[in-house]
Amino acid sequence: MNKNLCVVGLGYIGLPTAAMFAKSNWNVVGVDVNPVAVEKLNQGEIHIEEVGLGELVKEVVKEGNLEAKLEPTYADCFIIAVPTPHNEDHTAKLDYVIEATKSILPYLKEDDTVIVESTIPPRTINDIVAPIIEEQGWNVGENLFLAHCPERVLPGRILIELVENTRIVGGINQKSAEQAAEIYRSFVKGEILITSAVSAEMSKLMENTYRDVNIALANELAKVSEKLGIDALEVIQLANHHPRVNLHLPGPGVGGHCLAVDPYFIIEKAPEQAVLISNARVINNSMPSFVIDQVKKLLPQKASKLAVLGLTYKGNIDDVRESPAMDIVNLLRTEGYNISVHDPHVQPHQVEFELSSFEDAIGDAECILILTDHHEFKTLDETKVVKLMKYPNVLDTRNCVQFSNEQIKYYNYSNLFEISSQKEVIMK
Ligand code: SAJ
Numbered sequence: 472m473n474k475n476l477c478v479v480g481l482g483y484i485g486l487p488t489a490a491m492f493a494k495s496n497w498n499v500v501g502v503d504v505n506p507v508a509v510e511k512l513n514q515g516e517i518h519i520e521e522v523g524l525g526e527l528v529k530e531v532v533k534e535g536n537l538e539a540k541l542e543p544t545y546a547d548c549f550i551i552a553v554p555t556p557h558n559e560d561h562t563a564k565l566d567y568v569i570e571a572t573k574s575i576l577p578y579l580k581e582d583d584t585v586i587v588e589s590t591i592p593p594r595t596i597n598d599i600v601a602p603i604i605e606e607q608g609w610n611v612g613e614n615l616f617l618a619h620c621p622e623r624v625l626p627g628r629i630l631i632e633l634v635e636n637t638r639i640v641g642g643i644n645q646k647s648a649e650q651a652a653e654i655y656r657s658f659v660k661g662e663i664l665i666t667s668a669v670s671a672e673m674s675k676l677m678e679n680t681y682r683d684v685n686i687a688l689a690n691e692l693a694k695v696s697e698k699l700g701i702d703a704l705e706v707i708q709l710a711n712h713h714p715r716v717n718l719h720l721p722g723p724g725v726g727g728h729c730l731a732v733d734p735y736f737i738i739e740k741a742p743e744q745a746v747l748i749s750n751a752r753v754i755n756n757s758m759p760s761f762v763i764d765q766v767k768k769l770l771p772q773k774a775s776k777l778a779v780l781g782l783t784y785k786g787n788i789d790d791v792r793e794s795p796a797m798d799i800v801n802l803l804r805t806e807g808y809n810i811s812v813h814d815p816h817v818q819p820h821q822v823e824f825e826l827s828s829f830e831d832a833i834g835d836a837e838c839i840l841i842l843t844d845h846h847e848f849k850t851l852d853e854t855k856v857v858k859l860m861k862y863p864n865v866l867d868t869r870n871c872v873q874f875s876n877e878q879i880k881y882y883n884y885s886n887l888f889e890i891s892s893q894k895e896v897i898m899k
Contacts (some may be wrong), residue, residue: 473498473536474495476654477546477578479571481508481539484588484622486517487524487629493531495657500546501539502574512539523630533547545578548654551823552588561735563592565599572603578607584616584650585850590675590729591619592736594667600644611645611822618651619668621675626788680748681734685719686730687751690758693721697765697887704870704885721884723756723842723868724795726784731793733757746790759798762840762868765882766803768890769838769864777859778836780829781843782814782822786869791815800824811836814848830859844871853879866890 473496478489481503493499493763503509508518515532519523531537543549568589571856575585587600597618601611609615619641624632638659642648648665655663666674689832696703706719725731734752738745769776784794791797803810804824812824813832819825829847833839833856841848848869853876857863865872867883872879 472546474547475546476500476550477502477543477575478550478552478676479503479543479575480551480553480567480589481505481512481518482552482554483521483626483629484624485550486512486519486528486551486589487521487624487633488552488622490524490527490531491630491633492537497536497657498538499531500544500877501537501861502541502543503539504541504782506541509539509541512537521629522627525632543575543578545580545662546583548584548586549575549579550586550588551575555589555591557732557735561732563595563736563737565591565595569599569603570766572600576607577606579604579607579615581614582616584618584647584654586651586654586723587619588622590621590733590736591672591684592740593669593672593676594740595619595672596641596643610646614641615645617649617668618647619671620651620655622673623675623678625899626790630877635659635661637664637672638666639666639667639671639759641668673737673859676737679729680737680751681736682719683725683730683755684747684751685717686722686725687754689719689721690724690754690761692718692886693887694761696884697891700888702829702885703887704883713737720870722758722795723762723799725755726792727790728792731784752872756864759795759802762799762842762866763802765808765887765890766808766838767864769866770808771880773806775806775809776833776835777803777810778812778839778860779810779812780832780839780841780848781845781869782812782817783845785844786844786871787816787846789818789821791817797822799840814843814845816845830855834859835861838866841865841867841869841872844869848872849898878896 476492476497476499478485479502481501489499489501507760511518515529517528551571553571556564558564604611611617623636627660638655640652645837660690693703710716710718734748781793811827811832813827813829849871851872857878863879866882870883
């Protein structure tokens with residue numbers, strides 16, 4: 472007999488997860504507070520974009536294995552995949568996780584498994600989720616099982632990575648972890664590592680923190696190199712020949728809803744101990760103003776036109792969440808700079824200012840500032856750059872463009888120090 476699953480939260484993680492279980496012969500009810508998402512799903516349509524998801528959802532809804540509701544229902548397993556946004560002070564806002572947990576309480580029955588996939592600060596399962604369930608009279612770990620199973624999927628590859636990635640399953644006790652692991656074996660082909668809930672919580676946060684701290688190190692190298700007249704990118708390349716060194720790349724800062732958010736979930740729980748993690752955040756958050764300092768050296772007059780290329784937090788995506796490029800644009804606008812912005816991956820409704828075509832953005836500009844490594848920017852039309860710009864200066868914070876035309880004065884993290892030594896902007 473097919474088993475019943477209830478997935479609470481039909482976002483980028485919940486919906487693909489619900490669809491994968493439905494494909495693996497579970498009867499799945501997906502729950503969301505958004506009536507539009509629910510209605511669309513019941514018609515076999517999706518409200519988010521993800522490669523292959525539309526087809527999969529259509530198929531499982533048609534077969535009757537997936538339906539959407541506004542309220543949870545009885546099931547053998549509940550998966551909570553709601554967002555964990557952050558408060559102004561960067562602490563985790565657990566309201567959605569708490570609400571989702573409370574919403575399933577009336578539908579729990581003996582031997583059910585509750586799994587939280589949302590990213591949460593360490594100890595949340597033990598200190599917050601378990602007590603809510605226990606208050607209802609359940610003996611968590613004995614007659615009701617509870618686990619944290621963080622995800623690591625990359626947008627654009629979610630359906631592949633859900634199946635192939637190694638999965639960490641952290642139970643509130645061994646029995647809970649084993650129950651949850653058995654559930655994921657329905658479709659996960661990657662390894663399933665069983666651990667405690669708190670280790671699972673912490674390992675998810677440390678994966679993203681590892682990257683954030685390493686990027687901070689690269690950004691600090693970029694600043695030191697600018698001061699001392701060193702080619703930072705060459706240093707990275709040379710150092711990475713060491714078999715145990717992997718320096719990351721400097722950029723305009725760190726964005727997205729993971730790297731720029733998750734380290735704070737550790738900091739909030741142990742602020743005195745998480746010194747390096749805190750400093751990494753400070754360094755990465757300082758990069759937008761470091762980039763603006765370079766712009767100011769290149770364009771001392773605010774009236775000079777600056778063409779900004781790229782708004783998303785990384786290349787070839789349409790996501791502007793926590794994007795350092797947005798911070799840079801907003802700071803420049805507040806300071807009264809004459810800027811035009813071009814990003815072929817961003818729609819006008821995503822931003823509060825006007826977006827320009829490439830030609831309009833660079834027309835009469837005195838500098839191009841590249842903030843995202845979209846593939847479109849890797850091969851910029853040099854003839855247009857020279858012809859349309861007033862002065863062909865390019866400041867590439869992503870080290871992504873190659874120019875051969877010597878009229879174009881190109882700066883990246885290899886030669887930032889040359890900006891300081893320059894008396895006037897290079898003219899045609
Ligand atoms: N960045 C740099 N320098 C680098 C590498 C990245 O400045 O050398 C910047 C990027 O430009 C971007 C930011 O860091 O602004 C984050 O990009 P990313 O590609 O490193 O990570 P995310 O946030 O898109 O996805 C991460 C992934 N985690 C890790 O690689 C450890 C992904 O696997 C996770 O699923 C995701 O977080 C998540 O959901 O937690």
